Amino acid sequence: MGIFKRLARITKAEMNGLLDGCENPLAMLNEYSREMEAEIEKxxxxxxxxxxxxxxxxxxxQETEGLVAKRTRQAKLAxxxxxxxxxxxxxQEKLVHEKQLSLYKDQYEAIKGQTQSLIEKxxxxxxxxxxxxxxxxxxASRANAAQAMKQIQKATITFQxxxxxxxxxxxxxxIMMMEAEVLAGSQVYSPLATQDAAYRNLVNDEELEKELEKLKNEKVLLAAE
Known part of the structure; x- marks a missing residue:
């Protein structure tokens, strides 16, 4: 089950990456440039x-003008x-060619107008x-700067x-470990020190001297026997 979840997560991440790439402004500008290059080529x-x-x-x-001139010469010669x-x-042929010439010239002017319009466009x-x-x-410079700032902000936020x-x-x-070590040490050594102090408080100097003198006297009596 865990493997399928990981695969789903990876697939989702890749799809999001593709969508982000499609929305990349620089990629969009490059695509517009390619489209305009294609239009210019057309x-x-x-x-x-x-x-x-x-x-x-x-x-x-030019050919029709030549025909008009030729029929004019032929008519004069005849x-x-x-x-x-x-x-x-x-x-008769001369008049026909003249009418054709007039039409051709009008068409030529229209073609020249279309050519000029196409050149301008x-x-x-x-x-x-x-x-x-x-x-x-x-x-691109602005996008790079914005991306750099975005990365810096992301790094700052992550760090904080x-x-x-x-x-x-x-x-x-x-710190908690240090406190635990101190507490553990106090639990081990403090009872012995407390007991030693308690024992010291139970015997005063006078009692100590009497007991010591008693032991000395017992030693002397044993020696005399």
């Missing part, structure tokens, strides 16, 4: 396609040669990205609430 590709379309449209205009039908056909995106990079450096408490408990235990 913008560059779109701009490349737009520039290609603009260039293609310019070539189309008129000079008295070929009315040929001149009429050349003029891409530049804004790049500027935003650069601002994010500068801000990320500043925020745990280390000091354990130290005081150890000192108190040591």
């Amino acid at each position: 913008g560059k590709k779109a701009l490349a396609r737009q520039l290609f379309a603009e260039k293609k449209q310019a070539v189309l205009i 008129i000079e040669q008295g070929e009315e039908a040929m001149a009429k056909l050349a003029v 891409l530049n804004e995106l790049k500027q935003t990205y650069n601002d994010l990079q500068h801000k990320k450096v500043l925020l 609430t745990e280390s000091i408490a354990r130290g005081v408990a150890r000192a108190e235990e040591r």
Whole structure:
């Protein structure tokens, strides 16, 4: 049962760690940077396609202008040669190409406007990205400072609430042990000293002298016999 509890606790701790990692502000900023880099890359590709379309449209205009000029020359030549039908056909094609040229030029101006708008948006995106990079450096510094202060505060709190408490408990235990040793010593030696003092109080000097004199007299009588 204890093993399962430990496994559950470890799994929970790992999941919490993953969630904390997901909420890491620096990780979030890095993810935003990657997303903006992807957007910039998409913008560059779109701009490349737009520039290609603009260039293609310019070539189309140039080709159509060449056709208009060619049909104009053909019409003039046909008129000079008295070929009315040929001149009429050349003029008809010339007018068609002129209308196409006008349409192509309008389209070209629209494409150029779209290109300019795309360039401006891409530049804004790049500027935003650069601002994010500068801000990320500043925020990273602030995050590191905050993390350092958090660790210092955590260490201070741990030291005050745990280390000091354990130290005081150890000192108190040591003092209690010293007091117990003193008490144990007094229980062993004090009764003998008390008894010795009691015995001394039961015999005074006069009684001591009489008993001593008695023993001396008994010794003299024994010697005389």
